[in-house]
Ligand SMILES: Nc1ncnc2c1ncn2[C@@H]1O[C@H](COP(=O)(O)OP(=O)(O)O)[C@@H](O)[C@H]1O
């Protein structure tokens with residue numbers, strides 16, 4: 004089986020969960036969790052758990068968070084030979100603060116090191132990229148790196164996670180090379196400049212993206228589920244899974260791994276499997292479900308037809 008390749012961020016996630024409604028300007032009692040994160044790293048970890056030989060191209064600092072991420076990601080089964088450990092830079096991190104209801108109140112990302120994943124560093128791996136079973140790029144990468152990666156993808160299908168409302172614009176000039184784009188509602192709105200409140204709006208956003216060469220759109224919409232659409236005209240909604248949500252962090256990354264696992268299958272079926280992956284992740288407190296497997300996803304889908 005050829006490898007799945009993921010290129011992008013590995014972050015140390017620091018999530019603070021307040022035990023009360025947050026009082027701004029005060030020190031709120033609660034729990035603080037450190038966990039491996041970063042979109043490309045999360046997707047790679049999930050792909051490995053779904054049984055795929057997976058290699059991650061990422062950059063880490065030579066510091067305690069970097070060592071911990073390298074160890075945890077390798078232990079999950081991801082090939083980390085293409086991880087650059089850069090002694091002069093800090094490992095990227097993502098800090099989120101949640102109120103007593105679990106909703107995220109604020110997030111800050113500190114991700115300068117991702118800019119070190121330049122076309123010059125990637126160039127020796129062009130043949131590996133083109134030979135991959137599928138490619139995942141996250142928009143933490145610079146516009147230049149995304150453009151280079153898309154241009155060197157050969158026949159491998161390119162999956163892109165748009166990451167945030169400001170970073171999503173970095174893929175705008177390379178949309179014609181994107182096989183599957185996964186924005187959330189706010190990111191899709193920012194990228195297209197179109198309103199996005201209704202099903203009709205979602206169809207218009209899909210049309211806009213397909214006209215620019217995107218083959219498949221999977222628009223994740225939090226508790227409202229997923230709208231999907233392909234360039235051949237098939238589209239639909241997949242309702243959100245009925246689960247007790249422990250943490251919504253990482254659900255979109257599990258969804259993406261499920262979509263890559265199902266590459267080549269009809270998009271509606273792929274989305275359903277991917278929502279099973281998201282459901283299992285929503286049910287655990289962290290960003291990734293260490294027990295994710297194809298068998299567990301299938302079992303979940305059988306119990307939730
Ligand atoms: N609160 C929730 N309840 C049920 N399902 C959810 C919830 N939040 C997310 N999901 C599921 O996980 C998917 C990805 O989550 P979403 O928050 O849209 O993505 P992202 O994390 O990329 O912003 C959703 O499309 C939905 O299927």
Ligand SMILES: O=c1[nH]cc([C@@H]2O[C@H](COP(=O)(O)O)[C@@H](O)[C@H]2O)c(=O)[nH]1
Pocket residue numbers: 012014015016039040041042043045096097112143166167251252253254255256290
């Ligand atoms: O600008 C970014 N914000 C957030 C992430 C990562 O996204 C994941 C959580 O995503 P979400 O809350 O969208 O599920 C975390 O692991 C976090 O490190 C990222 O890579 N880049």
